[in-house]
Amino acid sequence: MIQLAGVSRTYVVGGSPVHALKGVDLAIGAGEYVSIMGPSGSGKSTLLHLLGCLDRPNAGSYRFGEAETTTMTEAERCRLRRHQIGFVFQFFHLVPRLTAVGNVELPMIFAGMPPGERTERAWQALEGVGLGARAGHRPDQLSGGEQQRVAIARAVAMRPSLLLADEPTGNLDRTSGSEIVGLMERMNQSGLTLIVVTHDPQVGGRARRRVRLSDGLIVADERHGAGGPSSAASAATV
Amino acid sequence: MRLGDVLRFAGGALRGHRLRTCFSLLGVAIGVASVILLTSLGEGAREYITGEFTSLGSNLLIVVPGKTETAGFAPLVSTAPHDLTEADAEALGRRIAAIRRVAPLVVGTAAARAGERSREVTVVGTTRPLLEIRKLKLASGRFLPADMPEAAVCVLGARVQRELFPGENPLGQVVRIGDWRFRVIGVIAPRGTSIGMDLDEVVEIPVATGLRLFNRTSLFRILAEVGSHEDLASARAAVLEVLRERHGGQDDVTVLTQDSVLAAFDRILMALTAALAGIAAISLGVAGLGIMNLMLVSVTERTREIGLMKAIGATPAQVVGVFLIEAAMVSTAGGVAGLLAGVGAGQLLQQIYVELPFRPPGWAGPAALGVSCAVGLLFGILPARNAARLDPVVALARRKA
Ligand SMILES: Nc1ncnc2c1ncn2[C@@H]1O[C@H](COP(=O)(O)OP(=O)(O)O)[C@@H](O)[C@H]1O
Ligand SMILES: [Mg+2]
Numbered sequence: 001m002i003q004l005a006g007v008s009r010t011y012v013v014g015g016s017p018v019h020a021l022k023g024v025d026l027a028i029g030a031g032e033y034v035s036i037m038g039p040s041g042s043g044k045s046t047l048l049h050l051l052g053c054l055d056r057p058n059a060g061s062y063r064f065g066e067a068e069t070t071t072m073t074e075a076e077r078c079r080l081r082r083h084q085i086g087f088v089f090q091f092f093h094l095v096p097r098l099t100a101v102g103n104v105e106l107p108m109i110f111a112g113m114p115p116g117e118r119t120e121r122a123w124q125a126l127e128g129v130g131l132g133a134r135a136g137h138r139p140d141q142l143s144g145g146e147q148q149r150v151a152i153a154r155a156v157a158m159r160p161s162l163l164l165a166d167e168p169t170g171n172l173d174r175t176s177g178s179e180i181v182g183l184m185e186r187m188n189q190s191g192l193t194l195i196v197v198t199h200d201p202q203v204g205g206r207a208r209r210r211v212r213l214s215d216g217l218i219v220a221d222e223r224h225g226a227g228g229p230s231s232a233a234s235a236a237t238v
Numbered sequence: 239m240r241l242g243d244v245l246r247f248a249g250g251a252l253r254g255h256r257l258r259t260c261f262s263l264l265g266v267a268i269g270v271a272s273v274i275l276l277t278s279l280g281e282g283a284r285e286y287i288t289g290e291f292t293s294l295g296s297n298l299l300i301v302v303p304g305k306t307e308t309a310g311f312a313p314l315v316s317t318a319p320h321d322l323t324e325a326d327a328e329a330l331g332r333r334i335a336a337i338r339r340v341a342p343l344v345v346g347t348a349a350a351r352a353g354e355r356s357r358e359v360t361v362v363g364t365t366r367p368l369l370e371i372r373k374l375k376l377a378s379g380r381f382l383p384a385d386m387p388e389a390a391v392c393v394l395g396a397r398v399q400r401e402l403f404p405g406e407n408p409l410g411q412v413v414r415i416g417d418w419r420f421r422v423i424g425v426i427a428p429r430g431t432s433i434g435m436d437l438d439e440v441v442e443i444p445v446a447t448g449l450r451l452f453n454r455t456s457l458f459r460i461l462a463e464v465g466s467h468e469d470l471a472s473a474r475a476a477v478l479e480v481l482r483e484r485h486g487g488q489d490d491v492t493v494l495t496q497d498s499v500l501a502a503f504d505r506i507l508m509a510l511t512a513a514l515a516g517i518a519a520i521s522l523g524v525a526g527l528g529i530m531n532l533m534l535v536s537v538t539e540r541t542r543e544i545g546l547m548k549a550i551g552a553t554p555a556q557v558v559g560v561f562l563i564e565a566a567m568v569s570t571a572g573g574v575a576g577l578l579a580g581v582g583a584g585q586l587l588q589q590i591y592v593e594l595p596f597r598p599p600g601w602a603g604p605a606a607l608g609v610s611c612a613v614g615l616l617f618g619i620l621p622a623r624n625a626a627r628l629d630p631v632v633a634l635a636r637r638k639a
Contacts (some may be wrong), residue, residue, distance in 0.1 A: 045635075054549060054630045075553055082551025089634060093546045097254045107550040109243045154550070 001161070001193060002051065007060035008216075009046050020046040020236040022174040022216040023060065028195070028209075030161065033188045035199045035204035038213035044100050044165055044197040047213065052164045052194060053077045082111055086155030088184070090167035092147045094154075100126060101135040104154045111158060125153035129183055145176025152183060156192070163187065165196045169203050181206060239556050248564035250534070253494045257507045259568055261530040262525070266572025266613065267579060269522035274580025274598055275587075276518045280511030282595030287507060297467050298371070299337075299474055300494040301460040301481070302329075320485040321456035324387070327365075329484060330462055334476045336469040341368040343459040346447040350441060351414040359398055359441045361415060363448015371463050374437070380407045380425030387446040392420035396428035397438040415441065416451055460623055470495060511599075522609065525572065526617035533565050533621035537628075544625050546634025554626040561597040561625050565618025566611050573610025577603060 004026040020043045028034055036044050038203060046215040049055040050062065053069055061123060062069045064080060072080070094103045102124040113121075126135050129149040139147050150220045155163055169177030181196070181203055198204045212220035252259045303322040324342055331340035344363035351354055356558040368374070372542055374381070381393055392413060399408055408422045420443060429437050449455065464473045474493050481491050537544065547557060588596045 021511055049631045050547070054634075064240075078548075078553045081549065087549045091542075091550075093542055093634060095543055095546070097250050109247070110239055110547070110550065110556055112239050112553040115240075116244075158551070 001030040001032075001065060001110045002026070003061075003063040004050075005060060005061045006059040009043075009050060009055065010058050010225060019216050021050070021057070024216075024218055026211065027220065028193065030193055031188070031191055033185065033194045033207045033212060034196070034209045035207035035232055036195065036211045036213060037199060037201065037204040037220075040199060042213040044199075044213055048164050048166050048195065048197045051162075052087055053081050054087075073231050081157060082107065083236075084161050086158070086160040086163045088148070088151050088155050088163065088165040088168045090170040092139070092144075092151045092171070094147055094150055098155075099138055100131060100142065100150045103139070103150055104157050107158050119224050121157055122153075125157045126150070128156070129153045143176070144172050145179060148172060148176070148180050148228060149183065152180070152187075156187060162193045162195070165194070167198055168196065169198065169200060177203065185219070239559070242561055244563050246568070248560055248567055251540070251564055252567065255536070255539075258532055258535070262528045262568050263572040263575065265525035265528040265532070266522070266569045266610050267576035269518065269525040269613075270573050270576025270610055271580035271583065272521050273518040273609075274577060274602050274606060275584055276514035276601060277511055278580070278584045278596045278598040280507065280514045281599040282597040283509065284507040285506065285597055287503055287594040288500065291496055291503070297464045297470060297479060298496050299462040299464060300472070300496075300499070301326075301462065301477060302492045302494060303456055303490070303493055305490050320488065320490055322460060322481075323455075323457065324449075324492060326481060326484055327432040327457065327460045328444055329480055330460065333480055334462075336464050336466075336473040336475060337462045338465045339367040339463040341365050341372055341461045342383050342445050342457045343368075343461060344445060344452060344454060345458045346448070346452040346454075348416045348451070350402060352396065352408075353409065355402050355404075357398070357401055357521065359395075359415070360436075360439055361448060362440050363444055363445040363451070365445050365461075368442070368461070371461050372437075372553050374429070375427040377425045377427040378407075379422070381424055382442060382444055383423075385576070387444045388450075389444050390418065390447060391423045393424040393426060393442040394422055395426050395438045395440040397436075398441055398519055399425045415443070418451055420448075422460065440583070470497075476593055506566075508568065522613055525569070526613040529565050529569055530617040530620060533561060533618055536564070537561065537621045537625045540625075541628060541633045542636050544628050545630040545636075548630040549630075549634060558622040559600050561622035562615055562618045565621070566614035569614030569617075570607060570611045573606050576610070577606045580606075 004024055007021060007024045009021040011020055025048065026205050027132050036047060038044050046055070052059055053064075060070075064084070067080075069080065070075060087105060095106065098106070101119070101122045104125050108118040108121060123132065123135060126132050131149050131153065134142060134146060139150070142150065148171075160180065163184060167210075168180055168184070170179060184194055185206070186195070196203065196207065204210055209222070210220070210222050210223055211218055215217060300324065303320075326339050327342040331337055339363050345360050347358055348361050350359045362368075364382070366382050367383045369376075377396065377399075379393070382391065383389060392415070394408060394413070395400070402408070402413065403411065408425060411422050413420050413422055424436065426442075443451070445457075447573065449457075462473070462477065464470050472496065477493050478491070480490065482489055483493075544557060546609075547560075580602075582598045584598060
């Protein structure tokens with residue numbers, strides 16, 4: 001489904017180049033559950049933004065399905081994001097003046113979906129994350145965990161094939177963080193490809209496939225069976 | 239993206255900072271209201287003057303000594319003309335059938351005294367037909383006699399009468415004008431300002447007396463009233479023909495019609511209205527800058543929201559659209575408020591100053607809405623493009639704001 005070949009991304013900071021990614025090769029199949037871990041500044045977020053077509057590599061190729069994304073126009077990449085990709089962020093990024101259901105409706109509004117269908121889908125998505133009762137609440141009336149669940153509902157409202165999460169538990173306590181990850185895992189079990197960036201080994205260890213980044217390069221790419229050794233390890237540390 | 243959704247989304251964003259939105263809206267409202275008020279004044283003045291001209295009668299020919307090349311207002315360049323005389327005026331009335339009445343005019347200012355009181359007056363030397371031509375009404379006495387062009391008699395305007403003979407009957411009394419003594423034979427009913435001169439401030443005397451009083455040989459003007467409007471053009475040609483013949487084959491007079499004078503006034507007053515509107519439009523420009531500032535602040539404050547919009551699939555065009563509509567909503571609402579305020583203030587002023595002609599031109603309403611909407615769109619372009627150009631990665635990296 002996803003194929004990165006020789007992808008690099010260089011920022012120019014104060015005249016000197018910063019190599020955030022230095023030639024990354026990565027293939028991810030449909031329905032996979034991948035965690036991307038590594039120390040701060042290793043290039044995890046940069047990689048996720050490239051995967052989500054929010055950013056373009058300076059060199060290399062990125063194929064999404066059959067399509068080469070690096071030669072797409074901005075409008076084509078917008079369409080790809082709109083229909084195929086959902087994002088979950090560390091800081092939720094809910095629009096504060098809109099209610100939960102209003103936030104979930106937003107991507108469908110930009111897609112031009114008729115109001116009736118849109119509202120129905122938004123309610124379904126909110127019920128899917130267990131927040132049907134809080135649909136009329138604004139973000140400041142919701143806890144962090146609830147806000148992140150609204151964000152997940154928004155990310156999947158357009159029924160994308162890929163869900164990208166950048167430190168989704170970074171702003172949450174362990175209990176609600178664990179609930180959030182569990183929620184996304186359930187969506188993965190029903191076919192959604194899931195990629196989670198985290199520096200938390202307990203979160204990252206839950207994925208069947210664990211990619212480790214260091215200084216802009218992939219240094220490890222391990223596959224484990226579902227409920228593999230890491231879940232045992234995390235159970236031990238708790 | 240549906241228009242209804244864009245409007246609702248933009249409206250929600252504006253409600254998020256009501257006070258700031260209201261101030262920007264107020265700026266546009268003041269701009270629009272001042273355009274409406276000033277153009278109402280200009281348009282009112284135009285209609286008032288047009289009305290005054292029409293009340294003079296549209297069948298008037300005005301003969302002025304001297305020749306101008308352009309069909310202007312009054313002759314500026316004269317070619318050493320022959321005198322325009324009483325005999326000329328008399329000949330016009332006699333020889334041109336279409337002309338119903340003729341009044342020669344000689345005009346000057348002089349000090350008028352009655353006993354202890356004195357004042358400056360405009361003296362008009364003329365003949366009896368002026369009464370009908372200018373549709374004057376007598377308050378008392380009679381107008382100038384038809385058969386005594388050199389008599390030392392005068393007819394007073396209403397204010398002249400009030401000031402020289404307060405609470406007295408002036409008929410039969412003597413007024414000194416310059417070094418001459420005139421017997422008052424009539425008083426004109428008050429009428430107020432009319433084109434050219436304030437008739438309440440005028441003293442009429444017989445035309446030959448007037449020429450001698452001011453030591454002139456040529457008339458100031460001849461007014462000729464034509465029987466019907468259709469004959470105006472042919473009568474004008476006939477006037478030129480008769481006077482050319484009388485002036486030794488020389489074309490040395492200008493004949494103005496009310497239409498040409500009116501058209502000239504109309505042009506001047508339209509230019510005046512446009513100038514007033516232009517001045518008021520400056521305040522609309524300032525209001526536009528206010529909107530631009532509002533939107534620039536809004537874009538800065540909503541950086542994260544814009545990043546998110548892009549991440550969930552909003553195209554740059556949609557981002558531009560959302561912010562342009564937001565700007566246009568503020569300015570159009572300001573336009574509506576300004577329109578109502580301008581028309582309301584105009585009507586209020588009309589109540590207070592009844593004589594002041596206030597009339598918002600017919601195009602004011604649609605123009606106010608169109609222009610205010612355009613102001614929002616125009617000044618919204620820069621902030622909207624800033625929003626669309628935001629890099630979503632940088633925008634989303636922000637923790638707050
Ligand atoms: N917009 C940017 N401009 C300049 N440098 C950046 C930018 N984004 C990331 N970087 C740099 O790229 C490197 C990788 O950053 P990032 O992908 O955010 O790391 P991580 O998410 O693993 O902490 C860091 O050195 C960071 O300073
Ligand atoms: Mg990061």
